[in-house]
Amino acid sequence: MLFFGGDYNPEQWPEEVWEDDVRLMRQAGVTIATVGVFAWSNLEPEEGRYEFGWLDRVLDRLHDGGIQVALATPTASPPPWFTLAHPDAMPVGANGVRLTHGSRDTYCVSAPAYRAAARNIAVKLAERYARHPALAMWHVHNEYGTDCRCDFTAASFRSWLQKRHGDLDTLNEAWTTAFWSQRYSDWAQIMPPRATQYLPNPAHVLDFRRFLSDELLGAYVEQRDLLRAAGPDVPVTTNFVQGGWVSVDHARWAAEVDVVAVDHYPSSADGGAEEETAFAGDLARGWGGGSWLLMETAPNLIYTRGRMHAKEPGRLTRHSLGYVARGSGGAMYFQWRQPRGGAELFHSALVPHAGPDSPVFREAVGLGRTLKALSPHVAEAPPPAAKIAITWDAPSWWALQGGGLPASDIDYLAAVQQAHRALFRAKLPTDFVFPGSATDFSAYRVIVVPHLYLVSDETAVAFRDFVASGGHLVVGYLSGIADPAGRIRLGGYPGAFREVLGVRVVEWHPQPPGVEVLLDGSFSSAIDGRELAGRWSERVETAGAETLARYSAGVLAGAPAVTRNRYGAGTAWYVSTGLTDDGLGRLLSRVADEAGVPPVLPGLPAPVEAVRRGDLLFLFNHGIAAATVTLPAPGVNAVTGRELDGVATVQGGGVVTVRLR
Template sequence: MNARMAAFRERLGGFAFGGDYNPEQWDPAVWKEDVELMRRAGVNLVTVGVFAWASLEPSPGEFTFGWLDDVLDLLHAAGISVDLATPTTAPPVWLSHGHPDVLPVMEDGETFGFGNRLHFDPTSPRYRSHAVRIADRLASRYSQHPALAMWHISNEYGPTSYGPHAAAAFRVWLRRRYADLDALNDAWYTRFWGQRYTDWEQVAPPEVPRSWSNPARRLDFKRFISDALLECFIAERDAVRRYRDDIPILTNFMRFYRHADYWRWAPHEDAAALDIYPDPGRPGSHVSAALNFDLMRSLRGEPWVLMEQAASAVSQWKVNNVKRPGRMRLGSYQAIAHGADSVLFFQWRAGRGGHERFHSAMLPHSGPAARTFLEVAALGNELPLIAAVAGAPSSADVAVLFDWDAWWGLEVTHGLPRNDFDYTAIVESAYRPLFEAHYAVDLVSFGSDLSRYRILVVPNAYLVDDGFVAAVEEFAAAGGTVVVSFFSGVVDVNNQVRQPAYPGAFRRLIGAYIDEYWPAREGETFEVEFADGTTAIADWWQESLHPETATVLGTYTTGDLAGRPALIRNDHGSGCVVYIGTRLEPAALRDTLLSAVRAAGAAPVVEGAPPYVEAARRDRYLFLLNHSDARAATVTVPGPGRDLLTGAAVTDAVDLPPLGVAVVELS
């Protein structure tokens, strides 16, 4: 466990509670009221300075820290700790106006101008030097301030640039990766369409494709951008850490964000942190949220930080529904149940102007009598009841692959049998049955240790590296169960088709080969009959599967592949592999997955609870959450204990009202 985060939790006495605070947007007369209301709401941590660069450095080299001195002193006097941000996500206008080369160039060649956010080229040397300078000045002034509890580097890293700075940096990155042009040409298969390079200066970022473009080049550019953004974080992190080494440093990740490989980022931070805004108007959005929470916990294998959520509505969607009474509390406990050691919001006080003027806040425009503030304050004053849970670990028998290389390969490179794959939706479709059946799930990447799990689920891993292939084979040989879905193991890390025959990486593992992929025509469906005589409907995709050592679990009974296998099972060493060669309807996918999970010996957190009840454990603490706003539930628990929220003794079951939460410390 990270020592800096352990000290952070000890300082706060449990869970961090609060959110982004932007005092520079308000008259100083408001600050005292803010602090008084924060104390009433149980706030113990606020993030300060995220968008404050222009207020801290209004002109080049002119630093105005007096107002920030006053704010930090005021917060400290009230017993509120500070997560101090470097403000480099929002460079001031003097930088972009005086030096337009810091602005990113978009894929179509147009410059992304000032007036939005993330208006910087992460590969611009000038941007990087100014970012490190403001980070250094902040750290030199505030590293010993008694309010400081955490450093927050920039915010929601994300901009991609295709300009001259990016081109030069991309070539440097490619030289490190491939060493020479011959290796690059081989990796990119430039013999196709006569794209062979003879000089490094000829290599540039991929432009907007007028028809199609080299898939390996596009894939490498995604990898490069993730690394370029990470270099920005590391440069600021190191500038800050020079002044003090015991304060945790992190930045905030985003829900299913495609431009940064968080597996590569997480080791460079003291904790994974997440900004997430589940849509209150979309049924089932809590399942996607749980998947994101499990990903955050899995990135470092330890508790994480919920850095931003909404107290009620957001402002970025076509229709921005409020969180109905009880939903904010329920979602906050859901994050904690999946390993979060904080409940933080964007933002403390609702802004009067700007794009997010109608984004909800802990303190709404209508003031402290508002429903939202009263719910926030109730939660903030309730969380100390479960303070002992902070830092508690989680464990799982079930692993689901979620890897950025697999994602990029499937979605950003084009030229596939069909080009409308949605990787995150595919992963979620495999995760949902496990979630609703109350199994604990870890997410894993190509480089993860698989030995601790009983079963591994591999959803549509079109691109896999050799190390992962070897690890999966070793996992199965040692007795693990593997479930692989269609169009997996097809290409290597350079996006080149593995030879011979599909699926080149997994042919021995699944005990079969595929001679042809058959994407379905619009509206086309297929009936699948299983060995027990039950049937299901499949659609969207078929494969012409030829078993070698595998046995058939399901067969097409309609369509051009009638009589051919749709699902197969293969023994591999002491373990087994189930391969699903089509897109099964949800109920059939659920039954297939849960049958494999049970056969692997994985145990659910609780037995017999309805699917609208969520169950999760952190060490001896059992979380039960009722996501229905109309139905109550009685949940059998695995042993006696005490509900930390009510103090009531628990014997063999817990009654959950609609939207109810229980946190049971098991004896």
């Protein structure tokens, strides 16, 4: 059964509203409610005094209404009494400013008092509700990601470093502390990155982000194990959030959750939102090893550039089914009922301020019906699996967020998103692989490697083996530059990939955005043609590779820009510049073609997105006009049961899900 529901905060409302809630949930076909996420101050209003009665009544009432519960531990937001009792458990920024309660997420994850209080409330909840019949899932905390630089953090950081590096000589070498007189002669000298005079040591900053990810993971595992101990059959998870400020390596965390749960809020109001949705779904599926769960998205809101964009009619449904098509076990929202007050009082909800007599609630009712109809079909469908994969690597992202880089606008996420977008538009299904966590690439025919800045020796070997065995590798600039500590691989860029690519880069020429670099010799047509690129260029020397496109102006005129190297049974492409979306799309289509990987469906109209999940074919029409799609086989509309003889018509803004025969 697909999950349908979302965050439910009855503690914000008088009890007379609760009855209305359950009635409306049933009307909408809601199957699950996430309860208690920020309820700590209502569950434990004073240290050691608990008020569980209201939560008992909420869970019973939901259960009576046939609605399951994802019960959260409320540890993401300690109550005000906690601050007064434990001021040293409040987080401290790099500049030494200690924060205080007044928002959410205000705690230091390394502070013993915080950890003890979090364990205590988790155990209390586990003891009381582990066997409650409504309980379907434990939801630990919320969107882990809090940063702190206090002395507790410093002590934990040092322990972590001792485990990672063993001794100070190794650390000094890994961090190149000979630069700017930073050599450490005692562990006690090492601090979290704090306000300093000028540029910090990037290796120091990088290891601190790794540490934070592990430190937060430790806090999660601690709660998970307590919950498991109280009721071992209930799956435990925490909701992942992604952002440039979040020091969480989700590929590593995925191993510790029973189901990968993801919060996703697109940030583009236009068609970019559809591409972000596809990206998030494919990435989450990668973390989850095939399956995952959309834990939060906004029902009626795309928050873009400081402005709330209300979703157009049909978009809630289209996005929601988009996640399901890409492997999600349901569609859940933040939030059920729009609050009257609080910091997010205009964040959208299934029941908005205007009440159920509103467009969003009406669309939710329809969506509930659709998900119910799809549930049996989806249950039989394995998640999608592609022959093309893009690499994703959180530490490379972190490293490329540092200072001292050749350009201040290097953007790891944008580079990966562009690769995904190019494949999405080319209708080529895409997976993600995580070279820091796994090196078995044998499931794929093509791997695209954007901005994979940090590469270990083992990973370098794995990529070489992949190509040698017949794989097709597309490496973008800024890949393979450094070892995992961030030390440059000497002798020419892109160090880790030089051999397999058959090139050597002796000089970088980053370009400002908007500056056009012209290439001769397109990769899409055979020989001639012109291709625009930008943002980056390089002096590439070939060492075995053939040149597919050359720079045609400026100091690099005539030098190779895009190359292809036969290596063993496979092929390795190097892209030394920033192609346009179109150019990258043509290049990757050609690579897929050479690798024998076809698009999801031939002849799909441009605005139609198609996703295969087992026998199911999801057809999303992101355009305004109706579109006709030729089916690969006869089937039935999985929602309506109507027979489809080889052709499906999808209304503008609509979705048709076909069960193929």
